[in-house]
Amino acid sequence: MKIRFKNKHTVYFSNHPILITACMLVVIVMIALALALQKEILIIDGTKETDVVTYKNTVDDVLKQSKISLNPKDRIWPSLEDKIEDGTKISIKRAVPVKVVADGKSMSFLSAEDTVADVLDAEDISYGKEDIIDPEPDTIVSDNMEIRIVRVMEKEITEKQKIAYSKDVKEAPDLEKGAEKVLQNGRDGEKLLKIKIKYEDGVEKSREVVDEEILKPAINTLIAVGTLNSKLTSRGEMIRFKKMLTMRATCYTDNVACTGKTGGNTATGTKPRRNSNGSKWSTVAVDPKVIPLGTKLYVEGYGYGIAEDVGGAVKGNKIDLFFTDGTKEYENWGRRKVRVYILE
Numbered sequence: 452m453k454i455r456f457k458n459k460h461t462v463y464f465s466n467h468p469i470l471i472t473a474c475m476l477v478v479i480v481m482i483a484l485a486l487a488l489q490k491e492i493l494i495i496d497g498t499k500e501t502d503v504v505t506y507k508n509t510v511d512d513v514l515k516q517s518k519i520s521l522n523p524k525d526r527i528w529p530s531l532e533d534k535i536e537d538g539t540k541i542s543i544k545r546a547v548p549v550k551v552v553a554d555g556k557s558m559s560f561l562s563a564e565d566t567v568a569d570v571l572d573a574e575d576i577s578y579g580k581e582d583i584i585d586p587e588p589d590t591i592v593s594d595n596m597e598i599r600i601v602r603v604m605e606k607e608i609t610e611k612q613k614i615a616y617s618k619d620v621k622e623a624p625d626l627e628k629g630a631e632k633v634l635q636n637g638r639d640g641e642k643l644l645k646i647k648i649k650y651e652d653g654v655e656k657s658r659e660v661v662d663e664e665i666l667k668p669a670i671n672t673l674i675a676v677g678t679l680n681s682k683l684t685s686r687g688e689m690i691r692f693k694k695m696l697t698m699r700a701t702c703y704t705d706n707v708a709c710t711g712k713t714g715g716n717t718a719t720g721t722k723p724r725r726n727s728n729g730s731k732w733s734t735v736a737v738d739p740k741v742i743p744l745g746t747k748l749y750v751e752g753y754g755y756g757i758a759e760d761v762g763g764a765v766k767g768n769k770i771d772l773f774f775t776d777g778t779k780e781y782e783n784w785g786r787r788k789v790r791v792y793i794l795e
Contacts, residue, residue, distance in 0.1 A: 490537040494519065497545050508534055510541055522546050526563040549592065551576060553600035555652075566591060567598055581605065583651070604650045607661070614640030616669040624795075626677025627691075633674055640669030679795060682749075690749050692792035696741075699769045700750065700791075702784040703736065703762070704776035717760035719744055723773045726754060736760035736771035742793070749792040 492503045492513055507513045511531040514521070521527065524546035529539070546561035549570055564570045568588035571578060578584060583601035616637035626632060645662040648655055680692045703709040705723050717723050723734040735748055735756035742748070746758040753772050765771045770791060774781035 494541045496543045524561040547594040551598045606648050610644045614669040618672045622678045623675035630677035635673035637672030638670040641667045691795045694793040696791045698791050700789045702772050706776045719759040725775045731755045732757050734773035736762045736765045747794040751790045
């Protein structure tokens with residue numbers, strides 16, 4: 452029976468070659484159509500790449516075929532609804548745990564954003580341009596990243612501040628050395644400061660004076676300080692002097708041996724004298740480059756003198772003291788070092 456059926460169909464198709472050709476064409480068309488509908492897709496899931504052959508039409512269908520599930524925060528390109536074609540690449544960026552600490556609170560969530568700034572924008576976390584973001588807003592997001600936001604606020608205040616007066620000192624040549632006299636009493640001033648205060652998370656971090664206005668200037672105390680030197684002489688007299696010099700003192704008289712002549716006047720036209728006629732002033736020969744002529748002096752061991760003479764040997768730090776010829780003090784003086792006080 453089977454042989455008869457087979458032979459019958461063989462005879463049938465042998466007698467109808469056109470039908471055989473048509474059947475073959477149908478098979479070829481179906482194969483071609485199947486091949487045309489088949490797509491080769493590359494799925495990139497993080498660092499993992501998978502090649503998929505599919506007849507599906509959308510990204511979502513391909514993921515379901517491949518049994519790939521997504522977290523709501525995962526990002527995918529193209530979108531799930533997009534149509535696919537042969538050679539399509541599907542990229543999946545998995546969301547990672549991220550923690551944001553701000554305003555005294557801690558928030559943890561998953562995020563597939565690229566940068567810190569993107570995370571904050573996506574989660575609708577606002578921040579000001581002065582706020583401190585750590586790490587920086589352009590930092591690439593990493594797994595288990597902690598982002599801290601420090602709220603920065605600046606406030607300006609005004610504040611009155613005392614301007615303390617100081618003490619100015621003025622030399623007073625008519626006062627004894629070391630003596631002081633108040634010429635003007637001091638008074639504090641006052642100024643108005645504009646201060647910028649910076650707060651970080653409500654804690655003051657810095658203060659900066661950005662402007663100031665003098666409301667009342669300070670008046671300094673003015674004190675005169677004496678510069679006049681004084682000395683008590685061996686006779687109990689108080690002398691006031693501007694300067695003291697240590698000098699080599701010699702002596703001379705108006706005899707021929709000292710001056711080469713008898714009598715004569717000094718370089719200033721006076722008669723040389725040794726505190727005569729009730730005067731306490733004696734004649735002293737000096738180097739005018741050191742002690743100007745006419746200067747009043749006090750010489751220790753000699754007494755008061757006036758620089759009114761010069762001498763060829765009296766140069767530099769040397770003076771020549773006039774004595775009356777033949778006196779004992781002249782004979783005993785000789786040559787010695789003395790303190791010479793330049794009187795006021």
